[in-house]
Amino acid sequence: MAEVPAFTPVNLLTGFLGSGKTTLLKRMLAAPALADAAVLINEFGEVGLDHHLVERIDETMVLLPSGCLCCAVRSELAEAVRDLHSRRERGLVPPFRRVIVESTGLADPFPVLSTIKADPLLRHHFVPGTVITTVDAINAGAELDDYVESNRQVAVADHLVVTKVDLAGEGGVARLTQRLRRLNPDAVLSIADERLDVAQLVADNSATRAGTALSQSGFFCEEPPGLPERSAGRHSAGISSFSITVDKPIDWTAFGVWLTMLLNRHGERVLRVKGILGIAGEARPVAIHSVQRLVHMPQHLENWPSEDRRSHVVFIVDGLDPELVKRSLHAFAVETGASN
Numbered sequence: 001m002a003e004v005p006a007f008t009p010v011n012l013l014t015g016f017l018g019s020g021k022t023t024l025l026k027r028m029l030a031a032p033a034l035a036d037a038a039v040l041i042n043e044f045g046e047v048g049l050d051h052h053l054v055e056r057i058d059e060t061m062v063l064l065p066s067g068c069l070c071c072a073v074r075s076e077l078a079e080a081v082r083d084l085h086s087r088r089e090r091g092l093v094p095p096f097r098r099v100i101v102e103s104t105g106l107a108d109p110f111p112v113l114s115t116i117k118a119d120p121l122l123r124h125h126f127v128p129g130t131v132i133t134t135v136d137a138i139n140a141g142a143e144l145d146d147y148v149e150s151n152r153q154v155a156v157a158d159h160l161v162v163t164k165v166d167l168a169g170e171g172g173v174a175r176l177t178q179r180l181r182r183l184n185p186d187a188v189l190s191i192a193d194e195r196l197d198v199a200q201l202v203a204d205n206s207a208t209r210a211g212t213a214l215s216q217s218g219f220f221c222e223e224p225p226g227l228p229e230r231s232a233g234r235h236s237a238g239i240s241s242f243s244i245t246v247d248k249p250i251d252w253t254a255f256g257v258w259l260t261m262l263l264n265r266h267g268e269r270v271l272r273v274k275g276i277l278g279i280a281g282e283a284r285p286v287a288i289h290s291v292q293r294l295v296h297m298p299q300h301l302e303n304w305p306s307e308d309r310r311s312h313v314v315f316i317v318d319g320l321d322p323e324l325v326k327r328s329l330h331a332f333a334v335e336t337g338a339s340n
């Protein structure tokens, strides 16, 4: 087995809500070159689902507490990496040679990387690796217009990976790639199709954009020049997350009608919906995803990720009252046996 490097690279996998980070991460972990990476997943939602969707469960897969890495849970990130390092030193976990951090879709990437540099222990054992940013070919145009987080994720990337090209027209993809080139001319730009060599995304840690800025900056970890200004608040005001748990199996048709109506009416304010549902008459759970008005194909999971057989749906909304969403879901009688 290859030796543990003197400085273990920490790669950041970022990208706006629902842009395909977990999908890409799953693909990366299936590549032999990356099979020995430790993974830290951070989610904005109250109930973490991504670690179930990655379908790898071992002691080098860590779910960070809910909250955003770039502000609320920075110290938890440092603590989790310190803990992994200490367990690796004592032979308690497999000798991982890389750490991949999947951030929330709202994270500002730079503070996440500077956490490694600012930590007195970590800076002697870890080094910022490449930053990989997924960009959703369907929704990125509107997100770049409206959310500074999306612009900063693009601007700091070493690799920009455009996802959902299979759903987008050629003209739209060409306009998006031109815009990405203007925002970040230095990044390597790829399409997330079957030709993408995922091992290449983490191959060169020598001249990463954020890593270079961090190594040249002093204790306060100055940003690379040219990043879009942060907005006054940490995250665009009004963005919030909540989850709904449904105890009984769900009526799939009623749920589909309800989600379609919700997104038709409020799509631009429903930034993300994701869930694991127990469907009436189905033994296996179903994962559902939507990103603004785009509803993705539901996926049957092989197994329930835990003993919990209830349905959990996580919402990330911008300026939409959670109570309105909860009331309307129950009014649609999606829960079998419920009466409205």
Ligand SMILES: Nc1nc2c(ncn2[C@@H]2O[C@H](COP(=O)(O)OP(=O)(O)OP(=O)(O)O)[C@@H](O)[C@H]2O)c(=O)[nH]1
Residues within 6 Å of the ligand: 015, 016, 017, 018, 019, 020, 021, 022, 023, 024, 050, 104, 105, 134, 163, 164, 165, 166, 167, 192, 272, 274, 288, 289, 296, 297
């Ligand atoms: N058609 C298509 N669907 C994709 C592609 N990439 C991701 N998806 C789908 O997009 C949805 C969201 O993907 P995720 O990988 O969960 O996105 P994410 O960025 O991890 O989401 P958050 O962590 O919530 O921000 C899922 O239904 C994926 O199957 C792609 O290239 N093509």
